[in-house]
Amino acid sequence: MITGTRITTRLWPLALLLGTTHAMAQAPRPDLHIRVLAASCAACHGTNGVSASGTPSLAGMSSTQFLSSMMAFRTSKTGTDVMTQHARGLTADEIDRLAIYFAALPAPQ
Amino acid sequence: MKRREFINTLGAAWLGAAVWPLSASAARSLRQARVVIVGAGFAGATAAKYLRMWSEYQLPVTLIEQNAQFVSCPTSNLVLGGSVSLSAITRSYDNLIRKHGVNVRQETVLAIDADRKQVRTAAGSVPYDFLIMAPGISFDYSQLPMTQTDAAKARVPHAWKAGPQTQALARQLQHMRKGGVFAITVPPLPYRCPPGPYERACQVAWYLKQHNPTGKVLVLDANPGITSKRALFERNWAEQYAGLIDYQPGSELSAIDVGSRTVKTVFDTWKTDVLNVIPPQAAGRLALDTGLSNGEGRWCDVDFVTYESRKVPGVHLLGDSVDSGLPKSAHIANSQAKVCASSIIARLADVQPDPLPVFANTCYSYVDETSAMHVANVYRYDPEKMDMVSAEGGGLSAYPSEKEGADARSWAKNIWSDTLD
Numbered sequence: 001m002i003t004g005t006r007i008t009t010r011l012w013p014l015a016l017l018l019g020t021t022h023a024m025a026q027a028p029r030p031d032l033h034i035r036v037l038a039a040s041c042a043a044c045h046g047t048n049g050v051s052a053s054g055t056p057s058l059a060g061m062s063s064t065q066f067l068s069s070m071m072a073f074r075t076s077k078t079g080t081d082v083m084t085q086h087a088r089g090l091t092a093d094e095i096d097r098l099a100i101y102f103a104a105l106p107a108p109q
Numbered sequence: 110m111k112r113r114e115f116i117n118t119l120g121a122a123w124l125g126a127a128v129w130p131l132s133a134s135a136a137r138s139l140r141q142a143r144v145v146i147v148g149a150g151f152a153g154a155t156a157a158k159y160l161r162m163w164s165e166y167q168l169p170v171t172l173i174e175q176n177a178q179f180v181s182c183p184t185s186n187l188v189l190g191g192s193v194s195l196s197a198i199t200r201s202y203d204n205l206i207r208k209h210g211v212n213v214r215q216e217t218v219l220a221i222d223a224d225r226k227q228v229r230t231a232a233g234s235v236p237y238d239f240l241i242m243a244p245g246i247s248f249d250y251s252q253l254p255m256t257q258t259d260a261a262k263a264r265v266p267h268a269w270k271a272g273p274q275t276q277a278l279a280r281q282l283q284h285m286r287k288g289g290v291f292a293i294t295v296p297p298l299p300y301r302c303p304p305g306p307y308e309r310a311c312q313v314a315w316y317l318k319q320h321n322p323t324g325k326v327l328v329l330d331a332n333p334g335i336t337s338k339r340a341l342f343e344r345n346w347a348e349q350y351a352g353l354i355d356y357q358p359g360s361e362l363s364a365i366d367v368g369s370r371t372v373k374t375v376f377d378t379w380k381t382d383v384l385n386v387i388p389p390q391a392a393g394r395l396a397l398d399t400g401l402s403n404g405e406g407r408w409c410d411v412d413f414v415t416y417e418s419r420k421v422p423g424v425h426l427l428g429d430s431v432d433s434g435l436p437k438s439a440h441i442a443n444s445q446a447k448v449c450a451s452s453i454i455a456r457l458a459d460v461q462p463d464p465l466p467v468f469a470n471t472c473y474s475y476v477d478e479t480s481a482m483h484v485a486n487v488y489r490y491d492p493e494k495m496d497m498v499s500a501e502g503g504g505l506s507a508y509p510s511e512k513e514g515a516d517a518r519s520w521a522k523n524i525w526s527d528t529l530d
Contacts, residue, residue: 019174036451039159040444040468044523047162052530053522054515080507082485082516086469088502089487094467 027109034097037090041098050108059109063099131165135458139167142457145228145237147176147218147395147448152428152442153243154205155528159450161209168454171235172205173228176272179529182302183439184521185271189279190312191319191366192478194478198271198521204530214484222419239453241416242401243442244393245270246301249407253365256386261367265384281383282316288323289382294362294370295330296389299408301429301437303337304484306330306387308474311342314350326353327381329360329374331389338435338474338484338505344477345509356497360385392430401426407433413490414462414499416449425449434496435488436470443528444468466490466494467500473517475509481517482506 038049040077046052049059057068073087087095118370131139144160146153149172157172179200187193205211216230220291221240228235248267250257256265268278281290291313295306310328317324335356346354357374364373370384391397391407399410402417409430410419416431418424427449428442435441445468452462467489473481486503506513 031462032451032455032469033465035163035505036444036447036463037467037469039447040160040440042527043440043443043469044471044520047158047525047530051519051523052526053519055519055523078507079502080117082483085503086487087473089469089500090467105438 030099031097034094037094038098038101049102049105057108058102059105061102063103066099066102067095070099097103116234131167135460136167138457138459139164139453139454140169142168142238143169143236144239144241144453145235146170146172146241146243147221147228148243148245148393148428149176149179149202149205149213150243150245150428151439151443151524151528153241154179154202155443155446156241156243156427156450157205157211157213158209158528159447160453161211163450163454164457166210167403168457169212169293170210171214171237172202173214173216173218173235174202175215175217176360177215179525180271180275181439181521181525182269182271182305183523183524184270185275186305186309186312187475187478188271188275189268189282189309190315190475191279195272195276200525200529208530212289218395221395223424226423239425240423241427241449241453241526242396242399242430243427244395244430246390246429246437247392247394247397248388249391250388252397253362253378253386253388255284255365255367256388265365265367265370265386267384267387269387269390272438276355278383278385282313283320285324285382287321288325290325290327290330290380291317291323291383291385292327292370292379292381292383294360294372294387295328295332295336296387297331297361298336299432299437300387300390301457302472303436303438304342304472304474307335307338307342307383308476310354310356311345311350311474314346314353316464317353318350324353325355325450326350327358327379328354329362329372329379330356330358334358338482340504341482341509342474345482348419349476390429392432396426396430399424401430403432413448414464414466415452416437416445425453429446429529434498436472438470438472439524440470440472441468441488443524444470450492464490466497471520473513475514475517480509480510481512481514482509483513483516 051057073083076084181198220229266274266278268274360374370381372379404409416425427445429437448466455462471485475481487496487500491498
C-alpha cells in the first residue's frame, strides 16, 4: 500500500500540471486495496474499466482527465449526482491511485 | 513518446510489479487449491469470474447452482409494469464456462460437511479447500405458515426471487378485475433490496394507470415508514400516482386467508384481489443448516476482510445472507465477492489481503417505464466496529428522471456483464 506523501485535494492542481502523481514515484508494492475498489466501479463502468453500455469506460483514461473529472464531481454544487456522492466518499489518496490504475488499463478497442 | 503513452507504460509497469504477475510458487499453490462456490447469483457468479481472472486462470473454480439460468432480481419489477420481459433479464452461464473456464454444475446442494471439507449433492461429494457460500435469502414462514405450501405460493406469490414467481404475479395483475385492489406486504427490515417493494408499488400503479385506472395499490408495510428513498417515493406517489397508492405503515401481518386473499393486520382487515406477500426473510437455507447463523439465528456474521464465517472456519459467505450495515443489494453482493476473491488469492499467493476494504453501492429504482432514481454510497471497513460503515457524501437523487432511467439501464447491462461475462 502506498504510504508516502498523499496528494491532497489542495495539491490536485499541481498533480494535474505535472500530469503524473507521487504514487508513481513510489516503490512498487501490492495495491490490492485499489484493485478491489476499482472492481467495485466495474458494476457501472464495466470489468477492467471497459463499459458494456452507455456508462463511460474508465480503462485507458488519462490520469489527468480522471483526476479533473473526480475533482469536478467532488466540488459540484449539487450533491444529488451519483458520481458526486461516490467521489465524496473516497479519500484523495484513493482517487489518486484509481487515476493511475485506470490509466494503465488497456482502453477499449 | 507522447505523454499519455508514457503514463500508460509507467502505470502498467507499476501495476504489473505491484499487484501481479504471480510468482512461480504462488502460481503453483493456486493451481493446487480447489475452490467450490455454492450459488450463482450476483455474489457467487462474480466470485467465480474474479477468482479465475485475478489468479490469471491458475485457480480451479467449481460453481454449483440449482437453476439452469441466471434471472436478475434488479429490473424484475419492470416485468410487472409490463415494459420488460422475463427473457430480457435472464442470462446464461455460458461465458463463465467458455471464457473463464469455471466448472459450472447444475445441481442442488444437499449439505455441507465443513469438517471433511466436502459439499454433498445428489450426484455425490465435491471436495474443496476453500468454500464460498452465496445462498441468497430464505423465507421465514413461521409467522405465516398458511402461505408456505406450493398451492399458496401460486395463489399468493412472493415474486421476491425473480423467475416463474415474477411471471405468475404479472399474470395476476393482468387478470385483476376492473377497480380491484393489488396488495403488497412489506416484511420488517432487514430484507433483500430495501427499496424493492416501493419500486414494485410504482410499477403496479404504472400498469394500472394504463390498463385498469380504477384499480388501487395497497402497501401494507410492517416497518414504521418507507425504508429506502423515502422522501423520493413519498413525493412520487403524491404527484405521479395520487389516489392510486394507499400506503399503510406499521402494518404487521397477523393472519392471511389465502383462499379469499384477505389480510389481517393488528388493527384492520383488508380484502384484496391480488395479494403479493413478500415474506419475512433470513439467510439462505444452506447457510442456516450449516450452522453459520449468529445468536439471533437469522443472519450470519463474517470477517469483512476475507468474508470467512465467524462461526465455521474455512467457509466463506457472501451476499444477502451476511449480517452487516450494508444494504442487501446486487452491487453489494458483487463487491463483496471481489473482496473475498482478492483475499483468497492473496492468501494462496502468500500476500497480505487488504485490511481495510472499501467499495461502493449504487441502486436504482424505476418509478415508471422510463424514469428512475438512485441511492449511492461508499462503504468502508471499520475495524473497531467490525462492520462496513457508510462513508460521507452518499445520498439520493433530487428527483426521478429519464436520464437516470437511462443510467439504470446502463447499470444493469454492466453489472450483468461484470458478473457473468
